[in-house]
Structures are given as structure tokens and as C-alpha cells.
Amino acid sequence: MKKTLPLALLMLFGLSACNLGAEQPTAADTEGQTVLMRVDGTPITEEMLAFHLERRTGGQSAQLDEAQRDALMRELVDMVLLANAAEAQGLDQDPMLRARVTSVRQALLAQAAVENKQQDTAAVDEAAVQAAYEEMYSDSGALEYKARHILVEEQAEAQALIEELQQGADFAALAEEHSTGPSAAAGGDLGWFVAEQMVEPFAEALQTLEPGAFSQEPVQTQFGWHVIKLEETREQPRPALEDVEPQIRQQLAQQQVQDYLTELREQANIQYEDPALAPEQE
Structure with missing residues (x-):
């Protein structure tokens, strides 16, 4: 587990782009979430805390003791205080910062779309696995x-x-x-x-x-x-299906995600303000 960092180091290393995913949460943003506390009116929810703990511990939040959990909670409070201060100073209106916030928000949503699609394709059809196996190892027997x-x-x-x-x-x-x-x-x-x-x-x-x-x-x-x-x-020996099935399922799921992205791109209306930016294939 990562150790709790002093605030100065936290500013350098602890506040990743994940914390810039949106502006300060509103009531609509936190709908359906459990509010644990409010910092100058800004809610901190159970879900926000869970995300913070998972990110700061590299997915090992279950190993935190009470003191470590409290320290990371204070980090989250400090982060909200600093974010509120930045808004009060008008820093949230800086074009470059707003572009970063938008970019990170889109990255998080894109990741969520991929994960959602992967859940849909988790149970890959057995016939598809068998067909992929036959195709991948058709040269076996050489x-x-x-x-x-x-x-x-x-x-x-x-x-x-x-x-x-x-x-x-x-x-x-x-x-x-x-x-x-x-x-x-x-x-x-x-x-x-x-x-x-x-x-x-x-x-x-x-x-x-x-x-x-x-x-x-x-x-x-x-x-x-x-x-x-x-x-x-x-x-040439042919690997048993059960030995390679996990890799085959992963490849099929990845291909289905890629097919989904291709479908979205084909349906999209992409307009370039500067034609020089358009890729040749488009």
C-alpha cells in the first residue's frame, strides 16, 4: 500500500488526472450516492471516498487500518478545500485547465464505455471460442x-x-x-x-x-x-483448448470492443474545422 504523503508531495504525486474528471459535484452529480460529509457545502460521498482509497492504494484499500483510512479521508477533504479555493479564485475558468478537465472526463467516460462493453461480452459464445481455436491453430499438425x-x-x-x-x-x-x-x-x-x-x-x-x-x-x-x-x-503438437481458452476469450472480447468502436466511428459525424487535420483515410 502507498504511504500517506505530506500535502506538498500530494500536490506533486497524489492528485492524478482522475481528480479532474468533473467540476465540483452538485446534487444531481451525487444523486443515488451516500453523502458522508460536506466541506463548505461540497458533498463527499461514500463512492468518492472508495474511489480515492482504491486509487491511492493501488487497489489494496481492504488492507488499510483505521488510521490509514482516516489519513486518506483527510487527503480527500484537503483536495476538496483546495479545489473550492481554486474555483473561488476563478482558476476553473482558465481555458487550458478547462480543456484538461474536459479531456479527463471524456477519458473516464470512454473507459466506462469499454468496461461496460467488456461486461456484455464476458460470456463469449462457446461456438465462437471453438471457431477461433480452429482458426488460430489450423497450422498445427505441420x-x-x-x-x-x-x-x-x-x-x-x-x-x-x-x-x-x-x-x-x-x-x-x-x-x-x-x-x-x-x-x-x-x-x-x-x-x-x-x-x-x-x-x-x-x-x-x-x-x-x-x-x-x-x-x-x-x-x-x-x-x-x-x-x-x-x-x-x-x-507439431496442438495445444489443448482448455490451455488456451482464456487467451482466446480475451482476444474475442477485445475484438468485439474494437468492432463496437468501429461501428461508432462509422455512424459519427466528424467535422474538421481545419481540413489539414483530417487523416487521409477519412
């Missing part, structure tokens, strides 16, 4: 390869290693002894991968091999000369 390789600088050295392999030499032992690649210590083991992860000449040569076979000719890439051994192949 072939994966488990292979080893020996990387050397010269073609002649690679050819000599192939001849040793043809005579029965152990591939892993040769890789550990001769390969200049980072997989040398593991006997040239590259683990599981799809062909697209490898440079094209390597991938092409790999796909011509049967499991257990090694390349009969050196394979050149920008890294050097390779001798490749294919050990196994398998279909």
Missing part, C-alpha cells in the same frame, strides 16, 4: 524435425566427415569433435523444429532425408558447410 548437424568451414572437411559416417562412425561423436556450431557440445543436437526455422539450403536438404539417414553431400549455407542427420519427425 511436420517437426529432430536433427543433428556438423558445421565446418571447408567443403573438403565436410566431405571427409561424410566418408567417416559411411564407414560407421558415430555422428554425435564427430559433431562434438569437429563442429564449430553452438550445438557441438550436445553432439550436434538441434532438438525439435519446423523446417521454416532453418535457412533454406539446410531446410531443403533436411526434407529429402528419411529418419536415421544423413546427408550424402555437404550442404552449404552462409554459416559454412553442414552434414545433417535426421533422427525423427512428428506432427
